[in-house]
Amino acid sequence: MSVVAENLHWRVKRKVIVSDVSISVAQGETLGLIGPNGSGKSSLLRLLAGLKKPVLGRVQINGQDIAKVSRRALSRQLAFVQQNAATDTNVTVRDVIRLGRTPHRSALSGWSEDDEAAVATALDRVDMTTRRTQAWQTLSGGERQRVHIARALAQTPQVMFLDEPTNHLDIHHQIEILHMVRDLDLTSIIALHDLNLAAMFCDRIVVLDAGVVRASGTPAEVLTQELLRDVFRVSAEVSGSPDADRPHIRFKAG
Template sequence: MTIVASNLIWGVGPKTIVRDVSLSVCGGETLGLIGPNGSGKSSLLRLLSGLKRPRSGRVEINGRDVARVSRRNLAREVAFVQQNAATDTNVSVRDVVRLGRTPHRSALGGWSSADEAAVSAALAQVDMHGRRAQAWQTLSGGERQRVHIARALAQSPTILFLDEPTNHLDIHHQIEILRMVRDLDVTSIVALHDLNLAAMFCDRIVVMQEGALVACGPPAAVLNQALLRQVFRIEAEVIELSGSGRPHIRFCSL
């Protein structure tokens, strides 16, 4: 297993936001986190990545308790892509991706050939190498998200966490980004709002409701009419997508 979480509880003040969640993620898997707004998806993502520490429970990444790993060492294995990371600084695409090498560099160390190779490889993986000299401000939303992912890949992680990476993108770029993430040679944990995109691109889906894990498994086993009614309060028909074995949700009109 790449990630094993046991009995995670976390909250703010008296409010509990993540309630006794246990799960495991296998190497190379793309795991989707879905649930209504306020269900605890983003908080769980930050607990799993080590960005937040639980009130109780434990997270192990590659066999090590993340609470006992320094942030710098953890950043050499784990990368996190936020929803809407932005910068107002006039920098190039390459400069943004170079930031991903920070965990691998010493305070006195110069820019190495290994750093340059990692940046070039990351840009190539997201098909942005040809735009490495382009100014950040001139990029479209989809291109910026690709660059954010490239910066994460420049860390040379084994695990990639993404918090709603398709938020505010048009459908073409949503599909493009998720297809790219699925095809990366890393373990990916992705928080998503769109249920059909989760069904299309995730190997397994975790469903959150009021901070608790209420379902986990392959999309076809998890997404059904009863769950959609109970968790998302919607009426929908679930059909198989073009013989793929993956479900497609057809929402019922009111």
């Protein structure tokens, strides 16, 4: 499914958080949202997912205005993975993933073969099948994030939104998570703070600064020394790679 946002504007009281943002994400594409802290990445992600209502503008999923779609129906098409989701409840991995089936079930419906198949497929896709009966509290940070992605996959969405899914993970788990997301047969929009990871795993990148789009394009088009200086206020060398669209950033001290 494609995602198109037109002239999105959102504010809290008098403070503008997202200003006149328009983006387009093709079916099957992985789009990265990057920008300094407070640039509006998480807010834009929630506007795109229908979790916030814009003051102005609209979002279309596969040509359909999401403002005209019920939350339940929308949850059957898209999934949202938030950062650092947690629970103190004594539940198993499978219990957490089962929650992803909520949009597909009515209050009186029993657990179906389709539900069971969706959970089993989600467990397999994040390589957590052997951990399905393990207690949530015993999982590592990387394992918990994989379970959250599995819960989203159990919704059987066609679009996935992820808000800094690698936050607080070590580099091994960061790469593992983003490899997994990129290999999914889904349209994905990911808010990231690590610029080199964005270059490695995103087909295109949108740069936000104070709620405004400062640049949009392939990693090679966007991640320039000038942009890093002007938006992120850092000095850096940007070098090429065997894949011309995947630059590498080396930050300079001072």
